Amino acid sequence: MLAVAFGLLMVVSSSSVVSAAETDAITLQASESLSTAGYFNLSWDKSAQNHDFVLQQASSRGFDSPVEWRLGKTASFSMSGLENGTYYYRVGYWPKPQAWSNVVQVQVQHHSLGKAFAIFSLGALIFLVLVVVILINRKQANRGF
Amino acid sequence: MDSSFLSPNVAFLLLFVFSVLWLFLGWWLGRSNKTLDDYMLAGRKVGFALATATAMATWVTSNTTMAAPQLAYQLGVWGMIGYSLGAIGLLLFAPLAARIKTLLPHGYTSGDFIRLRYGVWAWRTFLLISLVYAFGWLISLGMAGGVVVNALSGVDYQIGMTVILAVCVGYTLMGGLRAVIATDFIQSLIIIVGVLVLAWITITQIGFDEIHVTLEQERPALLNLLFPAAIMFLFNNLLFGVGEIFHSNVWWSRAFAFKEGVGGKAYFVAGLMWLPIPVVAGFVALAAPALGISVPAADMVGPLVAGKLLGGVGAILVFIVVFSALASSLDSLLAATSDLITEDIYKGHFNKNATEQQTQKASKMIIVGLGVTAWLLCLPKISTLASLLYFMGAFVASAIWPIVFGIYFRRANGMTAALSMLLGTAIGLWSYFAIGFYVAALVSCAVSLVVMLVGIGLMDAKFNFEQIAQSKTGQSQ
Numbered sequence: 001m002l003a004v005a006f007g008l009l010m011v012v013s014s015s016s017v018v019s020a021a022e023t024d025a026i027t028l029q030a031s032e033s034l035s036t037a038g039y040f041n042l043s044w045d046k047s048a049q050n051h052d053f054v055l056q057q058a059s060s061r062g063f064d065s066p067v068e069w070r071l072g073k074t075a076s077f078s079m080s081g082l083e084n085g086t087y088y089y090r091v092g093y094w095p096k097p098q099a100w101s102n103v104v105q106v107q108v109q110h111h112s113l114g115k116a117f118a119i120f121s122l123g124a125l126i127f128l129v130l131v132v133v134i135l136i137n138r139k140q141a142n143r144g145f
Numbered sequence: 146m147d148s149s150f151l152s153p154n155v156a157f158l159l160l161f162v163f164s165v166l167w168l169f170l171g172w173w174l175g176r177s178n179k180t181l182d183d184y185m186l187a188g189r190k191v192g193f194a195l196a197t198a199t200a201m202a203t204w205v206t207s208n209t210t211m212a213a214p215q216l217a218y219q220l221g222v223w224g225m226i227g228y229s230l231g232a233i234g235l236l237l238f239a240p241l242a243a244r245i246k247t248l249l250p251h252g253y254t255s256g257d258f259i260r261l262r263y264g265v266w267a268w269r270t271f272l273l274i275s276l277v278y279a280f281g282w283l284i285s286l287g288m289a290g291g292v293v294v295n296a297l298s299g300v301d302y303q304i305g306m307t308v309i310l311a312v313c314v315g316y317t318l319m320g321g322l323r324a325v326i327a328t329d330f331i332q333s334l335i336i337i338v339g340v341l342v343l344a345w346i347t348i349t350q351i352g353f354d355e356i357h358v359t360l361e362q363e364r365p366a367l368l369n370l371l372f373p374a375a376i377m378f379l380f381n382n383l384l385f386g387v388g389e390i391f392h393s394n395v396w397w398s399r400a401f402a403f404k405e406g407v408g409g410k411a412y413f414v415a416g417l418m419w420l421p422i423p424v425v426a427g428f429v430a431l432a433a434p435a436l437g438i439s440v441p442a443a444d445m446v447g448p449l450v451a452g453k454l455l456g457g458v459g460a461i462l463v464f465i466v467v468f469s470a471l472a473s474s475l476d477s478l479l480a481a482t483s484d485l486i487t488e489d490i491y492k493g494h495f496n497k498n499a500t501e502q503q504t505q506k507a508s509k510m511i512i513v514g515l516g517v518t519a520w521l522l523c524l525p526k527i528s529t530l531a532s533l534l535y536f537m538g539a540f541v542a543s544a545i546w547p548i549v550f551g552i553y554f555r556r557a558n559g560m561t562a563a564l565s566m567l568l569g570t571a572i573g574l575w576s577y578f579a580i581g582f583y584v585a586a587l588v589s590c591a592v593s594l595v596v597m598l599v600g601i602g603l604m605d606a607k608f609n610f611e612q613i614a615q616s617k618t619g620q621s622q
């Protein structure tokens with residue numbers, strides 16, 4: 001049971017590779033192609049000894065006006081806090097990559113607010129019942145068995 | 146991790162100094178243990194100050210100092226506030242602790258209560274849930290040790306994790322619950338001071354404005370008060386915390402160990418003291434984008450921000466705080482899980498007539514076994530801290546209602562309790578994968594409540610609570 005439970009955790013969702021790589025020097029992957037909470041992990045298969053990496057994010061495949069981060073020598077990046085939309089990523093060697101990695105596409109589509117508030121309300125109701133049950137019975141229990 | 150804030154030599158020195166300190170305290174405090182009650186329950190004489198400190202320090206885990214920043218980084222403002230709702234578990238356990246001491250004055254474990262109240266099948270279901278949770282928590286603590294050492298110094302994850310697990314096993318083995326509670330007192334002081342210093346420096350060095358502007362540009366959802374996943378997460382985290390505390394022998398063993406009349410007050414004050422800590426620890430994570438920190442994995446964000454802000458000094462501070470938080474929880478978990486396995490599995494199933502010496506020896510062997518098993522499961526870093534942690538939510542939240550109804554209502558019965566735990570866990574796990582980690586505990590708790598209500602409605606049981614108080618605990622019925 002325990003082994004099965006932890007084994008399930010190791011299931012990793014597949015990444016979405018949009019276009020062929022300009023070079024196969026670096027292969028970029030995303031932990032998920034559809035994010036429902038605005039966060040995911042990007043990782044690549046190379047570690048750099050002497051160069052930092054640079055990661056670009058754009059809202060189009062052409063990478064017009066990209067947002068850029070200098071990442072140091074680590075081979076992964078944790079992205080979070082994104083609004084709904086389609087995001088494209090590529091990684092290269094800092095400062096001016098001669099070649100970029102493949103392009104990865106991640107779609108962020110948050111859960112609906114209706115679903116969120118339904119679950120919130122269910123949680124609030126259960127909590128309220130729990131507090132009431134404990135407080136009412138606490139007084140009775142103090143009087144003995 | 147390439148840009149380390151601490152040299153490996155400094156990291157090893159810190160590990161050595163604190164390892165020696167905790168091990169010495171374990172040995173020193175353990176000298177006065179004479180009986181099984183001394184070793185497992187600190188003689189059942191723990192006073193208010195130590196009781197409050199151990200409850201607070203145990204609940205400030207590496208998860209508070211590492212996963213709270215992760216949740217702020219992933220779920221934003223609601224992430225850190227939601228995490229702080231874990232305090233509700235301590236607050237609500239306060240009245241339960243007083244009732245537990247009345248119902249079971251000579252009890253050793255939470256399993257004792259479930260067995261006497263609900264019978265064998267609910268007891269076995271409960272033990273399964275408790276052990277899955279205990280191992281999950283142990284693994285998350287071991288992982289956190291490895292992650293923090295690696296994030297700050299570049300020392301291999303496996304080395305940091307191994308040293309921290311070995312030290313905690315060592316001093317818990319030597320000192321029993323007495324050492325666990327006393328070291329918790331020192332560790333809680335270190336944690337509170339360290340976290341406050343870190344938050345104050347974050348605010349003074351960067352300022353709210355810069356943090357806010359950067360988040361608005363780069364991570365707008367983190368500031369969004371209508372962030373759907375975060376809204377779902379709020380009560381999920383609250384119920385997860387309640388489930389962890391209500392079912393776990395970590396908290397029950399303390400209720401048994403505290404002096405008469407102390408448990409209720411100690412848990413209530415500890416809850417109030419714990420409440421702001423995740424907010425403070427989580428807040429620093431929101432500074433990561435403003436500081437231009439690239440975060441390789443979300444559970445590394447807390448140490449990385451501290452290291453970036455304060456360089457070597459900040460890294461040392463975080464190192465000490467996290468090591469203290471880890472130790473204060475790991476020792477408690479090892480001691481309480483060992484008690485549970487010793488009493489409920491070794492004595493309850495395999496050696497019902499074990500002598501006190503045999504039981505104490507078994508307890509020590511189980512602590513070592515738990516440490517080794519946790520170490521083996523920690524070796525492959527299978528998940529991030531928060532994902533692993535909330536996987537456990539589906540298990541523990543299913544035990545809330547069987548425990549609450551079992552403690553207060555005569556009509557709750559064993560078959561219903563077992564079914565509510567099984568169905569709650571199963572459907573909670575389904576929701577973990579189908580929806581997300583942020584709903585597993587909530588769904589599990591809701592299913593469990595429905596099953597309990599239906600079961601109570603259909604079966605007309607009338608339990609006599611006096612039969613628990615009159616029973617001789619520690620022996621199978």
